[in-house]
Amino acid sequence: MSEDQKRNLEQQLWNIANTLRGKMNADEFRDYILGFIFYKYLSEKMEIYADSILKEDKITFKSINENTTEGKEYCEAIRDHTLEKLGYFLKPSELFSEVAKRGMGEKEQGRSSFILEDLQKILTNIQLSTMGTESEEDFDNLFEDMDLNSTKLGKTPEARNEIIAKVLSHLDKIDFRLEQTELDVLGDAYEYLIGQFASGAGKKAGEFYTPQEVSMVLAKLVTTGKNKLKSVYDPTCGSGSLLLRVAKEVKEVSNFYGQEMNRTTYNLARMNMILHGVHYRKFDIKQEDTLEHPQHLDKQFEAIVANPPFSAQWTANPIFMTDDRFSQYGKLAPASKADFAFVQHMVYHLAENGAMAVVLPHGVLFRGGAEQHIRRYLIENKNFLDAVIGLPPNIFYGTSIPTCILVFKKCRENPDDILFIDASNDFEKVKTQNILRESHINKLVDTFRNRSVIEKYSHLASIKEIADNDYNLNIPRYVDTYEEEEEIDIYAIMKDIKALEAKRAELDKEIDVYFKELGLVF
Template sequence: MSEDQKRVLEQQLWNIANTLRGKMDADEFRDYILGFIFYKYLSERMELYANGILKADKITFRAIRERTKEGKEYIAAIREEALEKLGYFLKPSELFSEVAKRGAGTDEGEGSNFILEDLQKILTNIQLSTMGTESEEDFDNLFEDMDLNSTKLGKTPAARNAVISKVLGHLDKIDFALEQTERDVLGDAYEYLIGQFASGAGKKAGEFYTPQAVSTVLARLVTTGKKKLKSVYDPTCGSGSLLLRVAKEVKEVGAFYGQELNRTTYNLARMNMILHGVHYRRFDIRQEDTLEHPQHLGMTFEAIVANPPFSAQWSANALFSTDDRFSQYGRLAPSSKADYAFVQHMIHHLADNGTMALVLPHGALFRGGAEQHIRRYLIEEKNYLDAVIGLPANIFYGTSIPTCIMVFKKCRENPEDILFIDASREFEKATNQSFLRSSDIERIINNYRERKEESRYSVRASIKLLKENDFNLNIPRYVDTFEAEDAIDLDAIASEIRELDRCMGDTDKQLAEYCKELGIAAPF
């Protein structure tokens, strides 16, 4: 599939999504449309896999007569293999296209094509098919945000049925081209939709999506010098897009790990993983509060990326002073700002050969108190901080504050200095948002990888210099962005003023003569 065809697919899906626009908020109809796309994906993947098994028998999955003895035998055999390979199972009658056909032509009040009950049962059956298997946790309550009986879809069951049948009918006409394994076309389109929803979700967008350009920077930072990764972890994984972005920068990622507090976003992350072809055994996404109830204790990861909620509140309970994640620092991050609690959590999970990069508000660079104490420990005692990168303001959805990226390594190749990059002035301005361009990303990454010093852009600051600045990491302290103004020729300006005075004198004389001829008083 070409780039043009991919863009057509993205636009088709967005147009279908807009079928529900006006009936509910963006974040609500997002859950429905992405859920239906995911159901269609599962169906097509199931049919493709089953047809491969049945090829020797010269029949297709859809042709199986489910109620016959032979049909039941086929289904039982395919079910067993599908649960092992795919992690779920759908019967031929439960395939997306079959449901869409049954709903086609539905008129309000006409019951023969009523599909709501069947559809709800099928979505439940997908989950039930995994019960007692390895994939059970990955499919648990995956469709719980798709309430087909919500009055937001329509006041009456018939009205809701008509809307859903229309959406399924439009989706059914789109070929996801799953057999084209060389490119993750549908995965890219799904990411496009998530980004589109984020752009219209206001403050809520930050809960589930990191702008693609920022994701690319984080991903390229943590994959520097790596072609394969054993594992990648995101403690605030949102929709999982950042984890998947890391995978695009290397040939192979062994396993994906993440944790997410918001239940709806957690469901979206699992769907995103499966839809991108990540086998259920290769990802472990958990739903809980990362700081209060960490789910991956005892594990370390080769790459860690995160865009945590900026200056979030957390309990900072005194009991955490004995928690292995925080105990060595002697101080906990303040309860009103959890930024360094996330840093400490991530450091704890970072492998000795790993790299972590996270986005933080600028205040994390210079605030005092406990945060200054933690910064000092990370730099002076551990020497883990590798780079600080200033980003432009207004590049995140839902907030205009300037942000930075902090990069940490436990085994640094350049332990004698820390690289500071001021990329805050390198961006493209749009109507409501600023964007990092490809050239901006390349400049950041090249400077980081080569540890280059560029005038008014990047500098390597010694640990001694940071100590002299009391571990204040405010970027302007190290990267001098001052641009001297052009020299002013005072003699030329004085000469110009004298010439203007002479011209004004001549004009006054001429005006006085005109007033005299007219017999009126001069204005001066």
């Protein structure tokens, strides 16, 4: 997509957001817009595929009259194909463009321009069309956050209808260019909205949105030396952006796995997978608390990425000491700080040939007690820790604290040392947010891949060096970023001060003469 096309797309999306702005908060109107984008995507995908089936009959899907016997036969035949290929089905009258057209007042086949009831039924029918098929779980309750009867959209049904019709009309004018597979207009639209609303919504949205530049770093770290991945997993997958970012770094990812606790965000993750062309058979996203109720215990993954909630609370129930994820360590992460519980969970799921990268607060590097015990076990007993990377402060929405990335591998190419990178000063300040630019990312990733030692930036610490530091991983212990100040010549400064004092005394005498001439006392 060209820069002009992208700017135009963003402008139109912003106009749509403004239609809903003031009626509800950013979190809420994000859900409506993204839901309608998803509906538009499903419609266009359905129409393109159905038209390809009907090409030999020299008719289009939209031209089919569903109310005739012939039309019903066509629809049934197409339904069987699309449920197998796409995982869902829409009738010609249920297509986004047709509903948007009716919403703007064009009466067709006796229908009025009141579309709310039709639209609610269509969204329900999309889910119902998958009942009893392989894709049923992936489409289950996908549109549950879109309450078209909410008074936040308008006090009366007519007012709500007018708002929804405007949103659909704006969206209908955007060409998502699904025929051009190299373009990802729809994906760009999705990520733009997620990014804008995460930024506006603050901490709550920041819980499920990882800035794209951080996602890029994590993805590049875990895909180093690989062109294909059998699987990628995110135990706190949010809207799925990290999983999809990994896929951009390799030629192919066979399967995507994720788990998310928040129901709304879980819905967004499934939408995001489908929006980015991931077939329903290739992803398995579950909704549950990852630490308390893990859903993929029987699997190991070649790549694992995560940005878990920082220092979240968990039960730390003693029963977990019999859980294979935690039992070998001898201690559980504190109930008030689940950071290392997520690390232990991820290490358990990491394949022997895999790599994992996780974003965490700096406290995990040096806190004592159970966390120090777990750190020591991972380094001394397992030797899984491969790199510690310090990131700049204020790059995540909703928190200004500095963060770090820990990289783990079970079969390390360099088992005798751990790479430390201090990238905390490499950023550009944009308004109130710090941003990683391409040059910052390339420098970090190149240093990691080459295990380069760069003065005041990176250091290779031996296992003994870390043991001597009592397994404290605080980055300044290993990367010396101290800038020596210029030496000050005290004697020269004293000489300058004396000269200035002498000059001041002379000026005082001159001023005293002038004051006496004026009859004033100085």
